[in-house]
Amino acid sequence: MFADAPARPLAVSLGDPAGIGPELIAEAWVRRNQERLPPFFAVGGAELLAAAAKARGLELTTRRIAEPAEAAGIFATALPVFGFLDGDYRPGMADEAGARLALASLETATALAVQGEAAGLVTGPIAKAELAKIGFAHPGQTEFVAAASGVAAQDAVMMLAGPSLRTVPMTVHCALSEVPQRLTFELIFRRSMVVARALQTDFGIAHPRLAICGLNPHAGEAGRMGREEIEIIAPAIAALRADGIDATGPHPADSLFSPRARETYDVAIAMYHDQALVPLKALDFDAGVNVTLGLPIIRTSPDHGTAFAIAGKGVADAGATIAALRMAGEMASRRAAR
Amino acid sequence: MFADAPARPLAVSLGDPAGIGPELIAEAWVRRNQERLPPFFAVGGAELLAAAAKARGLELTTRRIAEPAEAAGIFATALPVFGFLDGDYRPGMADEAGARLALASLETATALAVQGEAAGLVTGPIAKAELAKIGFAHPGQTEFVAAASGVAAQDAVMMLAGPSLRTVPMTVHCALSEVPQRLTFELIFRRSMVVARALQTDFGIAHPRLAICGLNPHAGEAGRMGREEIEIIAPAIAALRADGIDATGPHPADSLFSPRARETYDVAIAMYHDQALVPLKALDFDAGVNVTLGLPIIRTSPDHGTAFAIAGKGVADAGATIAALRMAGEMASRRAAR
Numbered sequence: 023m024f025a026d027a028p029a030r031p032l033a034v035s036l037g038d039p040a041g042i043g044p045e046l047i048a049e050a051w052v053r054r055n056q057e058r059l060p061p062f063f064a065v066g067g068a069e070l071l072a073a074a075a076k077a078r079g080l081e082l083t084t085r086r087i088a089e090p091a092e093a094a095g096i097f098a099t100a101l102p103v104f105g106f107l108d109g110d111y112r113p114g115m116a117d118e119a120g121a122r123l124a125l126a127s128l129e130t131a132t133a134l135a136v137q138g139e140a141a142g143l144v145t146g147p148i149a150k151a152e153l154a155k156i157g158f159a160h161p162g163q164t165e166f167v168a169a170a171s172g173v174a175a176q177d178a179v180m181m182l183a184g185p186s187l188r189t190v191p192m193t194v195h196c197a198l199s200e201v202p203q204r205l206t207f208e209l210i211f212r213r214s215m216v217v218a219r220a221l222q223t224d225f226g227i228a229h230p231r232l233a234i235c236g237l238n239p240h241a242g243e244a245g246r247m248g249r250e251e252i253e254i255i256a257p258a259i260a261a262l263r264a265d266g267i268d269a270t271g272p273h274p275a276d277s278l279f280s281p282r283a284r285e286t287y288d289v290a291i292a293m294y295h296d297q298a299l300v301p302l303k304a305l306d307f308d309a310g311v312n313v314t315l316g317l318p319i320i321r322t323s324p325d326h327g328t329a330f331a332i333a334g335k336g337v338a339d340a341g342a343t344i345a346a347l348r349m350a351g352e353m354a355s356r357r358a359a360r
Numbered sequence: 361m362f363a364d365a366p367a368r369p370l371a372v373s374l375g376d377p378a379g380i381g382p383e384l385i386a387e388a389w390v391r392r393n394q395e396r397l398p399p400f401f402a403v404g405g406a407e408l409l410a411a412a413a414k415a416r417g418l419e420l421t422t423r424r425i426a427e428p429a430e431a432a433g434i435f436a437t438a439l440p441v442f443g444f445l446d447g448d449y450r451p452g453m454a455d456e457a458g459a460r461l462a463l464a465s466l467e468t469a470t471a472l473a474v475q476g477e478a479a480g481l482v483t484g485p486i487a488k489a490e491l492a493k494i495g496f497a498h499p500g501q502t503e504f505v506a507a508a509s510g511v512a513a514q515d516a517v518m519m520l521a522g523p524s525l526r527t528v529p530m531t532v533h534c535a536l537s538e539v540p541q542r543l544t545f546e547l548i549f550r551r552s553m554v555v556a557r558a559l560q561t562d563f564g565i566a567h568p569r570l571a572i573c574g575l576n577p578h579a580g581e582a583g584r585m586g587r588e589e590i591e592i593i594a595p596a597i598a599a600l601r602a603d604g605i606d607a608t609g610p611h612p613a614d615s616l617f618s619p620r621a622r623e624t625y626d627v628a629i630a631m632y633h634d635q636a637l638v639p640l641k642a643l644d645f646d647a648g649v650n651v652t653l654g655l656p657i658i659r660t661s662p663d664h665g666t667a668f669a670i671a672g673k674g675v676a677d678a679g680a681t682i683a684a685l686r687m688a689g690e691m692a693s694r695r696a697a698r
Contacts, residue, residue, distance in 0.1 A: 195585055198536070202536065202537040238535050239532070239633035239634060240533075247533055248537060248538075250536075297634060299577075300614050300638050300639050300642075301638050303618045305642055
């Protein structure tokens with residue numbers, strides 16, 4: 023496939039219908055020309071999206087499609103909606119029917135990406151607690167998508183990317199007190215390798231520069247404040263370098279996110295959740311994209327939650343959804359051009 | 361003393377003479393009018409400052425003074441230098457003579473502030489490892505200044521302040537694995553009280569709003585990822601509120617530093633070093649000020665180190681030194697006006 027051939031469209035899952043997902047999909051379609059977005063289609067929700075658009079004061083036209091291949095021709099004049107999944111629009115009112123719709127939309131959108139009918143998958147925000155009630159056993163959408171595309175959970179790596187910064191946390195949803203014992207040479211080496219390869223294939227960076235954070239203040243100051251840098255992180259960096267990866271560190275995290283430091287790397291590898299998420303959200307709050315690296319398919323997501331409290335009120339910012347769509351489109355073009 | 365009476369000057373310690381401290385003092389004096397800086401004097405270093413200014417291409421005039429009270433009248437035409445302490449200017453070449461000069465300058469500047477002859481103290485960056493070699497037993501300047509002004513180390517609280525953010529870490533220089541056990545109700549309550557009072561007396565905020573971070577990702581998600589929020593942090597917040605302090609939280613740290621969230625508080629109370637320092641340096645790298653709260657004297661410092669590698673090369677940014685001088689002057693005016 024050539025980069026300038028008619029692109030396959032992106033599949034977009036609705037997220038929880040009571041959250042801000044539907045209204046942001048509608049807004050992204052309305053702004054498709056000014057934002058130069060690649061063609062995409064929603065998986066289900068034709069009525070729901072129309073209602074969400076109306077509540078937000080948007081002029082949205084939807085058109086149902088039976089095949090993803092129909093989307094590109096329709097996209098200029100209507101938001102294509104795949105299939106007949108749908109539900110009522112009750113913003114802020116999460117319930118079981120909404121959770122079932124969110125899950126069905128996610129399952130179908132993922133399947134279309136895995137089958138190659140969609141160029142990639144952009145997932146709307148779900149409510150994990152609501153999905154758990156109906157038996158969804160994965161910690162989050164990332165793990166679901168990894169399983170659906172045949173990748174072990176530990177090889178699917180979450181990257182957060184905004185206009186100012188790309189960052190990857192090595193550990194995510196665990197107590198801070200558990201972080202030191204979860205960090206291993208193997209974890210850092212293997213995940214950093216996934217990151218380096220994905221930056222080459224999907225982000226067009228021939229020689230990606232990985233800046234790897236220390237765990238402790240000032241990266242431990244040569245062992246005076248913690249030994250994880252010496253015993254775990256530095257050996258992993260040495261092994262990455264031996265394999266030809268441009269990895270540096272362990273860097274003191276507090277200065278690694280300054281404007282000048284950010285010019286010296288393509289991705290910051292953080293040791294724990296807040297070490298990655300604090301700078302990303304401080305710098306790029308309404309434009310952060312959550313990308314899953316290491317998958318055979320492309321998957322991005324806006325880096326925010328359902329925001330039930332503001333759903334339907336017209337104030338949710340579409341920046342991250344637009345950025346997630348644009349990034350997925352760019353990643354798909356790069357893979358197609360290889 | 362009235363706020364518009366002739367101000368007592370600020371005392372400025374040189375920091376390590378091989379670091380970027382001297383050239384930044386010189387630059388701050390050169391920019392005194394455009395930056396509207398309060399009168400200040402350096403403690404020692406008349407020859408050294410002249411050499412540092414020359415290397416940086418600055419036109420600096422110095423004049424020795426024997427009493428701080430002489431500084432205000434001289435400041436418009438020359439940088440006042442108190443006393444005869446001095447040394448050779450060898451940027452990047454830290455040595456014992458330099459450490460002794462840095463310590464003597466710090467001791468004298470602190471004494472002048474404690475005696476009330478200076479309106480406040482602004483400290484240049486020191487090299488802790490060099491000072492330790494000559495017997496300096498304090499972990500840093502903050503603890504030295506606390507001891508010299510008769511305050512217990514645990515009641516001298518470091519705040520980092522920039523144009524975008526004020527933040528106070530509850531624990532500082534310890535391994536990340538030690539943070540959970542160091543956090544106590546008493547620590548958070550007592551230090552937050554110091555912060556609240558100092559924002560009232562020194563920063564002119566009648567009802568300071570304290571946003572208190574959780575320790576764990578998403579502030580622990582109701583105990584699913586760590587229990588420190590439930591067992592330690594929330595009770596401390598409740599006690600602060602019972603004492604009339606506008607304290608909120610525990611907040612998930614990752615969203616607390618976004619632009620919108622930052623408008624909702626006057627200071628973010630962080631649980632550990634990088635939780636405070638990462639957002640501060642990401643947002644305000646060349647303008648961060650380190651302020652010691654809870655002291656009878658005023659003490660600020662630029663929030664950067666000696667930067668030996670770039671000393672004498674004319675590239676170090678004077679923004680943080682200028683901000684530290686301006687903040688100390690403003691704090692002194694507020695105390696004087698009470």
